[in-house]
Amino acid sequence: xxxxxxxxxxxxxxxxxxxxxxxxxxxxxxxxxxxxxxxxxxxxxxxxxxxxxxxxxxxxxxxxxxxxxxxxxxxxxxxxxxxxxxxxxxxxxxxxxxxxxxxxxx
Numbered sequence: 067x068x069x070x071x072x073x074x075x076x077x078x079x080x081x082x083x084x085x086x087x088x089x090x091x092x093x094x095x096x097x098x099x100x101x102x103x104x105x106x107x108x109x110x111x112x113x114x115x116x117x118x119x120x121x122x123x124x125x126x127x128x129x130x131x132x133x134x135x136x137x138x139x140x141x142x143x144x145x146x147x148x149x150x151x152x153x154x155x156x157x158x159x160x161x162x163x164x165x166x167x168x169x170x171x172x
Contacts, residue, residue: 067111067112067113067114068111069106069107069111069124069126070122070141072144073106073141073146074107076144076146077103077106077107077146078103078107080099081144081146082139082146082147082148083145083146083147083148084147084148084149085147085148085149085150087149087150088148088149088150088151091150091151091152092151095133095135095151097130097131097151101130101131102137102148102151104130105126105128105130105135105137106126106128106137106139108128109126109127109128109129109137110126110127110128110164111124111125111126111127112125112126112127112136112164112165113125113166120142121140121141121142121145121147122140122141122142123138123139123140124137124138124139124140124141125137125138126138126139127154127163127164133153134153134154134163135151135152135153135154136151136152136153136154137150137151138150138151138152
């Protein structure tokens with residue numbers, strides 16, 4: 067899976083926003099904006115969801131500063147919103163930290 071081709075220029079120009087949750091997590095994990103931009107551009111897209119009428123949803127697997135984490139963001143009409151950054155856990159991801167564990171629906 068690949069990023070939308072318009073994303074790199076937009077990220078590098080600083081033309082993006084983030085949720086309050088994202089800014090809280092970024093501060094807790096001692097990341098700077100440039101760290102997150104680099105992580106998105108150099109990371110591996112592990113999820114990309116496209117549905118008509120909705121923004122593209124991405125989850126990117128990243129390794130930086132000896133930390134493994136994911137960046138989740140939305141992209142639509144040249145608007146980029148970083149939702150959150152988080153450390154994948156064993157309850158939701160397989161040991162590769164990239165593949166979601168499918169839970170049985172009750």
